[in-house]
Amino acid sequence: MCDHDHNEHSHNSNPDKNQERKGRKLKEHSAHSNDHKKWSRRSFLNTLGTMGSASLFMNQLPINALGLSAFTPFVNDCNSDRILVILRLNGGNDSLGSIIPYDQHELYYGVRPTIGVAKPDLYNLGGGYGIPNSFLNTDKSNIEAMWNEGKMSIVHSAGYDNMHASHFLGQEAWSTSSGNTINQTGWMGRYLNNQFPDYLSNLPEYPPAIHIGSSTDVMFETGQGNISYLIKNQEDLETIIESGELYDLVNLPPCLFGNELSFARTIANTTQVYTSIIKEAYDASASTSQFEYPATVNWANRTLGKKLHLLSRLIKGNLGTRVYMVDVVGFDTHVQQFGGYQHIMEDLFDSMSVFMQDLEANGFGDKVLTFTISEFGRTVGENSGGGTDHGGGGAMMMWGGGLDSAGFHGTAPDLSSLINPGDTTADFSLPPTSDYRSVYRSILDDWLCVDNSLLDQFMTGSFANINGLIVPCSVVGAGMPCFEGYNLELKVFLEGPYTGAASMQSPLNELIPTFQPYSAAPFNYQGTETIGSVAENMVDWVLVEARSGNPNVSGDRATVTIETKAAILYEDGTILGPNGIPLRFTNLEDGNAYYFCIRHRNHLDILSSVALIAESQMSFDFTTSINQAFGPDQLKISSDNKAMMFAGDFNKDGIIQNTDGDAWQADPAQLYTYNDLDANLDGTVQVTDYDKWRMNRSKIGVAEIQFD
């Protein structure tokens, strides 16, 4: 989603997978960062007509009410489109069952007579360790290739001093990075809280973290609450989407109960919107994906495969979320380990292989770093039940294109210092030789490009990086400028509300719906722009269209709508997006010319007199002169010589005429209403509205923007 040069890719909405692509390697950073423009999350959201962010604001505070500048940019995340996937192996992974001593195989095999893997059945990874051939020889496993291409690393025997032997405390230790002391916040919670400091009051436009698991984890505890969005499985999403609805924020019971219900409904709607965003990312990736999942694999039956499949769909759908955690269960192998353990590890390696191929085929190979954690390793030798018991250090595995010197890291445990030749039991833990917090710190520093001054704070202590684990940010040149879209500042006045002195009145207040009102005919606009609440200076919703081509005053239309936005008109004539910042178009072509049309539900629609060249900052003011609108006299002069849109097109056919007057006659008196017959937008339909129509009747709008 980073781009310096919009032209280069403007017609290339999907990179051709057959073409040898530049930007394959992280170090070719400029080429790489140019690669994804048309897939940017924003344009994606936009294409789908997804909600304006204001709908996400909680406590009913729109962004401008939070004291932020109207020009506050979106989170500038161009240097931060890297994604972290944490695979948590719950139960205590017996890493000696998968990353197996090769050079010291005899000692290992002696203490694991029934569950050990024979040396000929191991693939030698080098560095004294091997991996069971059976893990590599499944249908889909690509681990051998990944290892040899430098896309996989292993950190030897990770842990901490005095490791907990309890699952609960062990998981907490890994989640909070606190070793054997206690901490109430998670390492990712601390990091994300810094990224999204006001996430509770100003909800980010995508979930900061997604945890695919059964219950929220302290890893994402910020101190203010848990920042992760928890999904159990993809079916959950379906259910919520299907059963979900946006609750009515307009028709509320009176009084305190109504206020509190409004609060609860707002939260429910926001939750629904997040779910919708996730589901949309999920759905969108189905059609754009450059990778076919192997048909031979029944993903529905795969513990991990299914979850990683869901994950890849969200990543490919450009959800924007950068931190994911996936729980994998079944590692507490106290008895009869052989077989069951083989099964889950084969699933893990299979699934990781397919996941990586999928990501690479879609240009995310270098963008995603995956690594495993587990609360502890297991005993070095097997127990009498053919299993292994809670132990200490365990190997961590990492995958991704961002690994620096791939392969083994840390000190390999020396079995000869633990086991005597001829020993048949080894009922003790593997001593940790790598501190897991050094891995965490390397990730924060080199993968997530966290400022050095913050590292100790996020880690709650001072730890060293593991050198060479991940390509450092300084090498990759993080900090690309972002493609932020084409921002348009617009100004217009409406006859009726206009009071003179360059200002309009805004008596509608809470009558203004929080959801954009242009979904019905003739507008048929399906965007889901929403505001959290109505600010006092909001006049009404308007619809803004970007149109390409050269317009005609009469006869056939010669422009086509490229992109439409619902927006809010304020008292001073400013039009801003529902999120309180200038309208941002993302589907325009850089340097091309566009006319902009403003529609209002009971005023005569107008088109800009000239085209604007698409660039990052554009502006147009319809209030300075009646000639600012395309066509003859399409704006009305106010008493203080400002141009206003003509009131009275009640039936929205682009002509103010008797049919509009008839519409008013049919229903001429209504109180406290949000009604198209209310020409002066004061919340009451009455004769003053008729008067507005009467003065303007027989006003013909330009054919170019009339509806059929």
Place this chain on the structure above:
Amino acid sequence: MMTDCCTTGVITPYDPSPAKPWDKNRAQHLYRRIGMGADPETINQALQMNPVDLVEEIVNQAINTPLEPDPAWMSWDHDTWLTASQCYSNGQIGNDTKRAISAEWIVGMADAPNRLRFKMAFFWHNHFVSSINQYENSHWMYRYYKNLMENAFGNFKDFAEIMLLDKSIMSYLNANDNRLCEAGDIPNENLAREFYELFTIGPGNYTDDDDLLVNDVTETAKALSGYYFTKTHTTQGYWTYYGDFNPLIDPNCHDDGLKTIFGQQANFDLFGMVDNLFAQKPQEIADFICRKIYSEFVHPLEIDELIISEMKNTFLASNFEIAPVVEQLLKSEHFFEDCFIGAKIKSPAEFYTGLYVDSGIALDTEIPNYSFDINSYATIYSGSGQVFPDNPSAEIYQGDPLSCPSTNMMAPFVSLMSTYSWNVGYSSRQNGQEFFAPPNVGGWDGHHAWLSTTQMLQRWNESASKINGFSSEPFIQNFIETLCQSSTDPLVIGETCLAHYLKAYTPGQIEQAAASFRGSIPQEEFDQGYWNWSHPNLGPQIRDLLTFICQLPEYQLC
């Protein structure tokens, strides 16, 4: 800040009238505030009584019902405690005691005749806050719980003094670091400051400025200096035994010189300091405490100053007795104003517990098919480290069988482990409300802070899974059938359930509730009498209906 539309009502006892009838909504309101709601039978019985008499009865039960005896483990010695921890609990005996008492508390608030006592104790838990994550001691935790239960309706002055000497509080607020043994020692002011700010008078009513030669907090810290507690740790995990509850004073490290607090000079010690506070700041204390009680029982944001002043009068007239204030408020016309009904956000505990209470399910009901029994919990070498649902810590310890005694000793921990109360404790914890472990000394913020997108999603997921767990059980099917008087009309069933679970609902919601209940069964089957209450699909039908209702924003309110 009262909204204009709220008729405020007065403190005088509520007298039902046609405009303010004593009806289901008001009775449910009372039970949601003094406990966790009530099933239809309780509501019906309540409606037979005069509301003022009912409140009197509730308060009297809360005060007079004897408290539960201490659990057996409270008197264990160090070795027994350690053995139990190693043999049965995988070092998690601290978590097990914490969860057992949490479950007991949940059952108490939901079902006990003196539920208001439990609810008040829970209210005080969020007032006199300490977190077990810091003091790590099951005995102190229980003693703290008992202090809250014993004093919930007592005299607030005595209560404050007792909590100053509660070891969990002393530990949480660094009493042991407040030692003035030699000239130049600086007092630790943590306990002194929080005692004023959070426990008694609130910020702004005392001086706390280091630039002042004398300030109330520093002087108070001097009065509290030298009070300490002892604690021994064992090496096996944490939360181990220490049974001595009597804090000590180290005369060598207590400053017994003159202190000036609130303008009064004396050589105050802890007790003198408390006397001085209550003598000098009665108005402030009354205001602070009455406001908090009001926020709990009426509404945290819509505070009626007239009512507060009436409550203060009562509190001061009774010399800081808690019961009269609570009783007066609960009886008042103000309390029963329609405005406040259903206008508070449920806490996680209220949400999950309420789901069972509203569905007529006692919280100490065994979870069907949970296949849990104490023997398997305590049987060594019984399997492969089986993890109990919702309780990963209760893994069977793979230890040495020879040193492990009888399994019966574990009974106190596991009596509620297989019941819904345990499960509710788990869900509340997951939603950020872990009993005995509020996030900081300020306690849980409550109300709006209990609802965020994460919370909402979790409520949706967790309630759906809980409902799925019981929707096919005969007890819930009978409950819903009885509630709906065996109607076979989905619209009637939908509306009856909405009316039962919610304060208010819309015609659209009746349609949706009916549609949820119908599921894939065509309406014709109901019309033509093919559907009845023994329909094979009844479980999923009830599941979908209740899930729909519990996910509504309305159901997040109480």
